[in-house]
Amino acid sequence: MHRIKMIRDIWNTTRRFGKQMLENSIANLPSLLSGTPMGALRDKFKGVPAICFAAGPSLDEALPEIKKTTNALLIACDSAVGSLLKENIQPHVVATADSHLANIKKLRPHMHRLTNTMLVFGVESNPDNVRCYLGRRRTGVTAYNKLITNWLAPNLKLGCQFPQMTSVMHLAVSFATAIGAEPIILVGVDLAYIGKRSHSSGAVFNHIPEKKSNLIAINGVSGDVVHAPPPLVADRIILEQNIDQSQVRMINTSLRGAFIENSEIKSIAEVAETELGEQLNVNALMESIAWEPASDNERIIAEVARLIERLAGFASQCEKQSDAVRQILKRHGGRYNFAGLESDSNGLIGGDERFQNENNDLISLIEESFLDEIQPILKQSEINDAKTKTSKNEKIVDQLTNIQLKYTVFRQSANTLIGYLKTVAKNFAKMKKQLDLFATDTGNYQHRIDLAECFRDCGEIWQAVNAYLQCIDTDPQRPVAYKGLIQLYIDAQLWAAANEMAATARTIFPDDEDVGRLEKMVENHIDSIFYQMNAAWKTGDVSKSKRLLDAYKLLRDDDPQVREIETDIDLLENSSLEKPDMNHAGSADLQARFKQAVQAVKNQDIERGVGILEGLCLDFPDLTAKLRSQIGDCRILQKNYKSALWNFLKAWQHGLRGDEMKRKIDLLRSYG
Structure with a gap:
């Protein structure tokens, strides 16, 4: 059911914001084409640990630990930037993807502090975020924008297509995957509401609807049930799919958020001590990259002109086809003069199929960007197909009428696109002229x-x-x-x-x-x-x-x-703020959750069991020693000896000592 809702939400988003996303994409073309192509950045950080920050409530708890380490590439979703900078944590990369105008509120106050920070942006992003971002280092990407993926990216060698993404968190994680980072550590990626909070304290937006009926109950990391709105559920499912497809090692540090399939579960303290110990100069890696565009302005102008020419030819064909349909309908006087209608229309209907096949690339672009205009055509086709008491000739008239409407929409949409692209071409020509003059x-x-x-x-x-x-x-x-x-x-x-x-x-x-x-x-x-x-x-x-x-x-x-x-x-x-009740949780709750953990391990779902035990550590601190020992045993089952050693040492520090624990620690240390 969650997956059906996810597909529905994505379709509704495309329908509601398709034109807005197209306009944003065209407005962002100068940054996409003047920035460094994503293809030039792939695998540049192979094997480098990356931390992806989202603005979930758990981000606040993680920041003190993050401040202690410099041995990771820090990738911040735009909504998390305020929280990081407030703690003087400077991200190496900022990701932005939201197409809405209000999204500028997340970054605008901090732009002056991000001049040396790279920007990775979805081409459908709010253009203000992209144009007002003051740093020179930038790259643009997209998951499904056909203007980019079918036209500009192949011809200008941008290499900017990413897996499916519906949120800035997907963008950040996919970017980390594309540049070869591993492991990828998720911080603040709660994907659920925690207590009465939807975001970290430094986020611009923080709202939870009063009616819980609008939320979906899902499995939490610590074995309890957490609640999330449908968009966050969809985000989690897509993230799980992307993790599964990438086969990159992913670590989830949100111990009170949603359970994320295919990810390891570790506290941020364990991650800091066991995953980020190797000295790393990320700034030097950033400086070693040649931050150059893929093409010069002259080639860009030529490519945009070629697309405009193709669209103009398409619009002209649509007008001719529409006129041909109009003439047939006029000749036969609407629905009541059918003599010769079938023979007159055969060639045109066959020509329509050929026209669609020949122009499939442009038609798919228009259908993606102008779905609201296309929807009535699709609906009318369904109505026509459902009619039972209609003669053959009446069906032909219905079909021709709908074809004529389709050509009208195609022509108008193509002309709208041409207008957008002419503005882009004009601005590139202006900039090229001034750059050429400056070069003299x-x-x-x-x-x-x-x-x-x-x-x-x-x-x-x-x-x-x-x-x-x-x-x-x-x-x-x-x-x-x-x-x-x-x-x-x-x-x-x-x-x-x-x-x-x-x-x-x-x-x-x-x-x-x-x-x-x-x-x-x-x-x-x-x-x-x-x-x-x-x-x-x-x-x-x-x-x-x-x-x-x-x-x-x-x-x-x-x-x-x-x-x-x-x-x-x-x-x-x-x-x-609603804080977890750690001191007064009943023994019944402890027993039920511990039973869940045991069953998960028996079912070979060890990571889920670890998540539940981590949650119990938070809620029952007096049992930390025993619980850490059990997490260590789980890690041994996974052959994750570094994590096992860390947990056994924590158990020792909390008072669980003896020959058996010492033997385990000594044995694991001998593994190096």
């Missing part, structure tokens, strides 16, 4: 400024920022680039970056009126955040107060006015 005299300051403004006008914020910064590096005593950059940050609502650059410019150019005006604009915005925060707090809107407080602190962290509100919010949050 790279020392010319005005050419650099013109290049930055060209990128800005084309909406490519990240490229404009880099061009302005190059101007500042070239001549730090000229104010033009500073002012252009501050205005760009303000227009993109990148207030932290604007605040920093305005302060720098004011120091260098204290008497410049434009710099003062821009600085005042930034200050006014920051003041408005404080006033909104104060108003929200006074009206009792704690969630909004907290969000605005976090935004304000990023801009004025030293303001003493916020300390009182910050303290009050922390006290309120700590008192309202």
